[in-house]
Amino acid sequence: MQNSNVIRGLLAVLGMAVSMAQAAEVRTWMSRKGGTLEAELGSLTGDQVTLVTKDGKEQKYKVEDLSLADRQYLVEFGGAEASLITSGAPGLPEKDVHIDTATIKKLPTKMHLGETSDLLVFDLVQSTHFLVASAGKVRGQDTADTAERLWHGMAFQHMNFRKDWGDKRMLILLVDERKIYKSLGEWYVAFLIKEGDPDGAQRAKTVWQKAGSNQIRVPEDTTKEYNLHPGAILFNITEAASYAKSLGPFPTHSISSVLLSKQMSGVSSFGAEGYFAILTGHSYFKEISLAKKTETHLLDVSGTGNDEISSKAGFKDGTSWAKTLRPLVRKGKVSVKLEPMLKWTGAELNPERLVLIYSFAYYMESDSKRLCAFAKMIRRIESSNQIPPADEIAKIFGFETVAAFEADWKKFITDGEFK
Amino acid sequence: MILKFSRALALAALFVSTTSAQTVPDKDYRDFKGSNGKVIQAVLLDKTDADAVLLLRDGKRTTIPLERLSTEDQEYVKDWSKDKAVFVQKCRGLAIRQLLELRGYESFEFRLQNNSIFIDGKLNGKPARFLIDTGAGTSLLHAPFATSVGLAVGPMDEKIFGVSGEAPAGWTPVPTIQLGEAVFKDRRILATDLLKDKPPGTKSREDVILGAEFMNKLDAVISYQDRRIFLRPDRSDESDVKAGKGDEGLAFRLFKTKEGKTLRGKVVSKTATSATIELVDGKKSQVFIDSFVKEDAEYAKAWSEAGAFFLQYCQSLTIHELLTLRKYQSFQFERRDNHIFVEGFLNDNKVTYMIDTGADSSLLHISAAKKYGCEVGPLNQEVWGIGGKQAAGVTNIGKIKMGTAVLTNRKVLATDMVRRGEPDNLGYVGLFGADFMRELDTVITYTENRIFLIQR
Numbered sequence: 001m002q003n004s005n006v007i008r009g010l011l012a013v014l015g016m017a018v019s020m021a022q023a024a025e026v027r028t029w030m031s032r033k034g035g036t037l038e039a040e041l042g043s044l045t046g047d048q049v050t051l052v053t054k055d056g057k058e059q060k061y062k063v064e065d066l067s068l069a070d071r072q073y074l075v076e077f078g079g080a081e082a083s084l085i086t087s088g089a090p091g092l093p094e095k096d097v098h099i100d101t102a103t104i105k106k107l108p109t110k111m112h113l114g115e116t117s118d119l120l121v122f123d124l125v126q127s128t129h130f131l132v133a134s135a136g137k138v139r140g141q142d143t144a145d146t147a148e149r150l151w152h153g154m155a156f157q158h159m160n161f162r163k164d165w166g167d168k169r170m171l172i173l174l175v176d177e178r179k180i181y182k183s184l185g186e187w188y189v190a191f192l193i194k195e196g197d198p199d200g201a202q203r204a205k206t207v208w209q210k211a212g213s214n215q216i217r218v219p220e221d222t223t224k225e226y227n228l229h230p231g232a233i234l235f236n237i238t239e240a241a242s243y244a245k246s247l248g249p250f251p252t253h254s255i256s257s258v259l260l261s262k263q264m265s266g267v268s269s270f271g272a273e274g275y276f277a278i279l280t281g282h283s284y285f286k287e288i289s290l291a292k293k294t295e296t297h298l299l300d301v302s303g304t305g306n307d308e309i310s311s312k313a314g315f316k317d318g319t320s321w322a323k324t325l326r327p328l329v330r331k332g333k334v335s336v337k338l339e340p341m342l343k344w345t346g347a348e349l350n351p352e353r354l355v356l357i358y359s360f361a362y363y364m365e366s367d368s369k370r371l372c373a374f375a376k377m378i379r380r381i382e383s384s385n386q387i388p389p390a391d392e393i394a395k396i397f398g399f400e401t402v403a404a405f406e407a408d409w410k411k412f413i414t415d416g417e418f419k
Numbered sequence: 420m421i422l423k424f425s426r427a428l429a430l431a432a433l434f435v436s437t438t439s440a441q442t443v444p445d446k447d448y449r450d451f452k453g454s455n456g457k458v459i460q461a462v463l464l465d466k467t468d469a470d471a472v473l474l475l476r477d478g479k480r481t482t483i484p485l486e487r488l489s490t491e492d493q494e495y496v497k498d499w500s501k502d503k504a505v506f507v508q509k510c511r512g513l514a515i516r517q518l519l520e521l522r523g524y525e526s527f528e529f530r531l532q533n534n535s536i537f538i539d540g541k542l543n544g545k546p547a548r549f550l551i552d553t554g555a556g557t558s559l560l561h562a563p564f565a566t567s568v569g570l571a572v573g574p575m576d577e578k579i580f581g582v583s584g585e586a587p588a589g590w591t592p593v594p595t596i597q598l599g600e601a602v603f604k605d606r607r608i609l610a611t612d613l614l615k616d617k618p619p620g621t622k623s624r625e626d627v628i629l630g631a632e633f634m635n636k637l638d639a640v641i642s643y644q645d646r647r648i649f650l651r652p653d654r655s656d657e658s659d660v661k662a663g664k665g666d667e668g669l670a671f672r673l674f675k676t677k678e679g680k681t682l683r684g685k686v687v688s689k690t691a692t693s694a695t696i697e698l699v700d701g702k703k704s705q706v707f708i709d710s711f712v713k714e715d716a717e718y719a720k721a722w723s724e725a726g727a728f729f730l731q732y733c734q735s736l737t738i739h740e741l742l743t744l745r746k747y748q749s750f751q752f753e754r755r756d757n758h759i760f761v762e763g764f765l766n767d768n769k770v771t772y773m774i775d776t777g778a779d780s781s782l783l784h785i786s787a788a789k790k791y792g793c794e795v796g797p798l799n800q801e802v803w804g805i806g807g808k809q810a811a812g813v814t815n816i817g818k819i820k821m822g823t824a825v826l827t828n829r830k831v832l833a834t835d836m837v838r839r840g841e842p843d844n845l846g847y848v849g850l851f852g853a854d855f856m857r858e859l860d861t862v863i864t865y866t867e868n869r870i871f872l873i874q875r
Contacts, residue, residue: 025514025516025645041512054717054720054721055720055721056721056723076875163646164531166530195620196618196619196620196621265533266533268780269800270800270813270830270832271830379858380858382857383534383853383854383855383857383858384780384829384854384858385533385534385779385780385854386829386830388828389828391828392827392828395827
């Protein structure tokens with residue numbers, strides 16, 4: 001009798017021990033709908049995971065309700081079976097997430113850029129991870145919603161994304177009035193020259209009027225005042241409709257591109273081969289899968305003085321890309337080869353090549369298992385500052401050879417999944 | 420207390436040995452190799468001087484004479500203790516942070532800029548950004564910053580050396596350097612222009628490079644996965660507690676209040692709103708949980724007697740024991756002056772690498788790269804470091820190996836790392852930088868002189 005009491009007492013201690021012991025790390029767990037919980041991993045049984053919050057409360061969740069990044073964490077750090085991440089389709093977390101409209105607020109203050117201009121005054125809308133500054137008639141709420149959805153999509157797939165992002169916001173500038181946009185361009189060129197970046201200034205000058213969006217640098221005092229990341233996205237708005245709804249095609253493309261490039265955190269001068277294909281493919285994939293069509297053309301800036309531009313696009317508006325590429329691949333008119341594709345830059349692009357790049361992203365990001373390999377590749381790029389060569393990419397996706405990777409990708413294009 | 424503890428242990432052992440096969444997680448199985456080379460997967464349940472009791476995959480038990488196991492497995496069985504095994508298994512999930520914070524370490528969440536580690540501290544009482552650099556044998560100040568915080572940079576008649584050459588430096592008296600609770604007084608540190616050769620307008624990312632001498636002194640532990648660095652403030656010049664030898668002397672935690680006060684002690688009891696802390700001098704102090712800073716308030720809220728009992732046991736684990744349980748592999752590093760080195764392979768040749776958290780990207784010494792079969796491209800790239808810039812070539816590495824971690828097809832830069840006029844015998848092939856260390860979730864510990872890696 002006495003003994004059994006002791007054992008019971010001990011079991012209680014051990015029970016405690018287990019939940020403490022698994023408590024490797026407090027992290028933010030996230031559901032498909034965007035709900036988050038700061039907790040430690042308690043235990044994992046079958047398809048159910050127990051999370052322990054900081055005040056010691058246990059909460060149980062179905063594994064399939066957790067983000068892909070959480071499931072990857074369970075496999076890599078919690079010793080779970082790899083099948084945990086391969087089951088189920090990745091879906092569209094950007095659409096599934098619930099964005100609480102109360103988190104998107106208009107601020108009473110205005111933001112000023114440049115010291116003297118009366119034109120560069122912006123209305124502000126703040127959301128959890130973004131600050132949308134607008135000038136002209138456009139309003140920032142829908143773009144904030146779009147950006148938050150795309151942010152959620154990144155955090156859903158990429159384990160380091162939330163941690164890397166930290167507590168800063170990213171600035172998005174919306175300008176739909178010509179005079180203001182022109183004045184902003186003059187201010188920005190002068191700012192870059194002052195910062196010792198004449199090449200950047202020249203590039204900005206060349207594309208300023210033509211480009212629909214630009215990644216720009218935020219002056220340091222502004223980043224400090226609003227706790228912002230140093231890189232911002234600027235939209236030169238000529239077609240207002242895309243900004244008056246959630247997940248409009250062009251904003252989706254541009255913001256997706258900036259978020260992924262931020263996650264890759266730049267590549268070295270000698271490790272950039274493939275960067276263009278990965279980023280461009282991803283942005284078109286997000287645009288077409290979320291907005292159902294594309295309205296994005298790529299501008300290529302070349303010439304010795306960064307002063308020549310040309311425009312590139314795929315076939316029509318994106319609704320027919322898969323349909324058009326499939327027979328071309330079947331007939332061998334477009335060959336599905338990884339190594340040459342990684343070498344392409346904007347200058348060498350034609351519609352076939354652009355759509356092949358799109359199919360590459362579609363292939364990588366449309367299946368849970370491949371999506372996890374894609375996330376692993378992005379993590380590798382983040383730490384190594386280089387795009388892995390073709391044979392390493394094949395290896396990350398579980399293939400012995402580049403040819404085996406290409407064969408699988410080709411089959412994906414020709415036999416149905418690519419739509 | 421001790422008596423109760425050991426009885427609990429014996430019972431715990433009993434509890435575990437009746438565990439059925441189904442409840443043993445896959446990762447607990449070990450590959451036992453017979454002396455005949457045959458491998459079986461099993462969990463060690465018990466042992467005598469002559470036999471080992473193994474639980475097999477199918478749930479059956481078998482008793483096997485020790486001599487029928489490989490030498491390595493015999494060693495494993497010899498070192499194994501049943502009491503310890505039970506708790507050690509339970510301790511496995513413990514975070515390095517939990518382990519170290521109970522031993523008087525102060526932990527700093529660091530930020531990564533590119534791959535470099537930064538923490539905030541104070542130089543001469545003024546806020547400063549510190550770059551954590553295991554590759555810097557001695558610390559350095561950015562001279563313009565040193566001047567801006569009121570320090571007198573001495574004549575630039577000293578020379579310092581980096582991968583890209585040399586730079587003039589001047590001794591600078593520093594009244595205080597402060598990293599959290601750790602305070603160093605009246606040091607002399609070299610100051611140099613960290614932006615030598617950089618275009619005008621460039622801003623320095625760091626104000627101070629915290630070199631190996633301080634990390635050594637503070638028993639630093641660096642973990643890329645946790646994104647934290649842990650330091651022992653009692654090792655610094657100013658400390659309220661005597662430094663114990665090794666880790667045994669410390670069994671306290673640092674608690675900080677919102678008012679900036681620091682308590683050293685451990686929680687012995689608590690209510691819903693307050694915690695009683697037994698301080699290192701034996702006195703007890705009752706503190707409102709809300710008066711602690713956020714992290715410490717959370718710790719106090721989550722504290723329980725049973726949890727503390729358990730953690731106290733786990734606390735005696737070394738980082739080596741903890742990470743070995745988590746399947747990390749580790750290497751004892753060799754110290755030469757203040758630098759740290761490990762052995763590894765470069766294209767299947769046994770070589771030595773310098774471990775350098777300050778290298779955003781790994782870097783090879785050019786003649787070593789060529790000698791060990793790496794393709795070195797034309798010197799059309801640049802590397803930056805102390806001493807400014809130097810030409811470098813893109814280099815393809817077929818294979819880098821450290822233990823069982825294998826990295827293939829990597830591009831790094833190679834440059835001439837030998838000082839002008841000196842013979843070409845560095846004694847290592849290059850810098851194992853933060854790029855590879857991040858990929859392999861590296862942990863570096865100066866107390867245990869070890870580096871841990873895991874390939875996920």
